[in-house]
Amino acid sequence: MSRTYIVHYGELGLKGRNRITFERQLVNNISRAFGDLEDVTVSRFHSYLMVTCPAALRASEVEARLSRLPGIAYFAPVTVTAPKVELIRAAAVAMAEDIISPATRFRIRTTRGDKRFPLTSPEVDREVGAQVQRVTGAPVDLSEPDVTLAIQIYEEAAYLFARRIPGIGGLPLGSSGRVLVLFSGGIDSPVAAHLIMKRGCTVDFVHFHLLRGRERIRGAKIVSMARQVLAPHRASGRLYMVSAAPFEAAMAPLDSRVATVVFRRFIVRAAAHLAAQRKTPALVTGESVGQVASQTLRNINVIARATKLPILRPLVGMDKQEIISLAKEVGTYELSIQPYQDPCSLHARRPATHARLRAVRDVEAQIAADAVLQETLAHHVEEIRISFEGR
Numbered sequence: 001m002s003r004t005y006i007v008h009y010g011e012l013g014l015k016g017r018n019r020i021t022f023e024r025q026l027v028n029n030i031s032r033a034f035g036d037l038e039d040v041t042v043s044r045f046h047s048y049l050m051v052t053c054p055a056a057l058r059a060s061e062v063e064a065r066l067s068r069l070p071g072i073a074y075f076a077p078v079t080v081t082a083p084k085v086e087l088i089r090a091a092a093v094a095m096a097e098d099i100i101s102p103a104t105r106f107r108i109r110t111t112r113g114d115k116r117f118p119l120t121s122p123e124v125d126r127e128v129g130a131q132v133q134r135v136t137g138a139p140v141d142l143s144e145p146d147v148t149l150a151i152q153i154y155e156e157a158a159y160l161f162a163r164r165i166p167g168i169g170g171l172p173l174g175s176s177g178r179v180l181v182l183f184s185g186g187i188d189s190p191v192a193a194h195l196i197m198k199r200g201c202t203v204d205f206v207h208f209h210l211l212r213g214r215e216r217i218r219g220a221k222i223v224s225m226a227r228q229v230l231a232p233h234r235a236s237g238r239l240y241m242v243s244a245a246p247f248e249a250a251m252a253p254l255d256s257r258v259a260t261v262v263f264r265r266f267i268v269r270a271a272a273h274l275a276a277q278r279k280t281p282a283l284v285t286g287e288s289v290g291q292v293a294s295q296t297l298r299n300i301n302v303i304a305r306a307t308k309l310p311i312l313r314p315l316v317g318m319d320k321q322e323i324i325s326l327a328k329e330v331g332t333y334e335l336s337i338q339p340y341q342d343p344c345s346l347h348a349r350r351p352a353t354h355a356r357l358r359a360v361r362d363v364e365a366q367i368a369a370d371a372v373l374q375e376t377l378a379h380h381v382e383e384i385r386i387s388f389e390g391r
């Protein structure tokens with residue numbers, strides 16, 4: 001016995017020739033996401049994908065995994081029978097007994113991929129509908145049903161499904177290129193990573209820290225957070241752990257109100273260099289307008305001028321509450337709120353909300369920011385590869 005789902009991809013349908021590539025990408029992504037389990041197969045199936053798992057695998061486990069993969073509009077558990085009208089009728093009744101009560105308005109919607117099937121689609125609708133009505137006592141409602149029981153008849157088999165479970169939508173991971181996420185220990189940037197992955201981008205991460213020693217660096221909560229973001233996809237990614245110590249040492253003698261902005265420009269420039277190594281065309285941050293002192297439009301502007309790469313900000317219009325509830329869904333919230341000394345926490349007590357580019361450049365000249373950057377990139381980057389190989 002096995003458990004079968006059809007998977008319907010939403011937006012993919014729009015994209016002409018790319019469609020085949022996207023479909024293949026989604027097939028690969030689903031296979032990878034179930035890669036730790038045995039005997040799960042994913043294939044293309046008419047205008048859907050089909051996922052087959054051993055019956056021993058719990059439905060809730062399969063559904064939880066599918067509902068986190070970008071590019072899926074909805075999925076549905078299906079009953080598969082031989083394409084014979086009496087078997088289809090029996091399967092429909094068995095399904096109806098589970099999900100249709102006397103108060104449920106339902107309709108049957110049949111499509112035939114095999115035009116040689118002896119009944120037309122409306123004939124199947126009527127025949128099966130009458131039987132379901134007899135058994136359940138439920139009324140048929142063609143215009144506003146609570147349940148639509150779909151029957152799709154093909155040459156090899158008939159497929160029945162009624163319970164459509166929403167996916168997260170978006171585009172399959174890997175269909176939109178790679179980005180480098182500026183990843184802090186806070187609540188926002190993991191959510192930014194999640195949202196950009198939902199648009200199909202693969203991600204690497206870069207984090208600036210004040211940790212000492214390889215073990216502390218490799219054991220930092222940041223590593224777990226990056227793993228947590230990648231885990232639903234079992235996707236691999238790189239996490240660059242960059243020490244902010246040289247920068248902090250250079251800044252220490254100064255008591256500047258623009259220190260936070262200078263730091264942000266510094267990490268953006270360092271990130272742009274790391275991005276170039278993998279020909280990564282964009283950076284991502286967890287900034288949203290107005291949230292904290294460094295995120296006024298003026299400061300965002302001054303920070304953005306530190307690089308030619310576009311900086312994507314998936315959270316730009318979101319409220320903190322929306323971000324927090326997403327962080328809980330992604331599963332990073334608990335780690336985010338654990339105490340952690342972020343380099344930012346050292347900076348000015350009264351940060352400038354309207355940093356002037358000239359003042360910022362003066363500070364950069366005073367600390368010899370270019371030299372600090374070269375030193376940092378040459379000696380203070382630890383690259384961690386995150387992957388989920390094996391079962």
Ligand code: ATP
Nearest residue numbers: 182183184186187188189206207208285286287294
């Ligand atoms: P977060 O919760 O993501 O830390 P935040 O609300 O604390 O965001 P800021 O501290 O102003 O906001 O950071 C804004 C963005 O700058 C972060 O979302 C992240 O993309 C980047 N950033 C901040 N600190 C670091 C860091 N130490 N390493 C890497 N990126 C960082």
Ligand code: MG
Nearest residue numbers: 184185186342
């Ligand atoms: Mg932060």
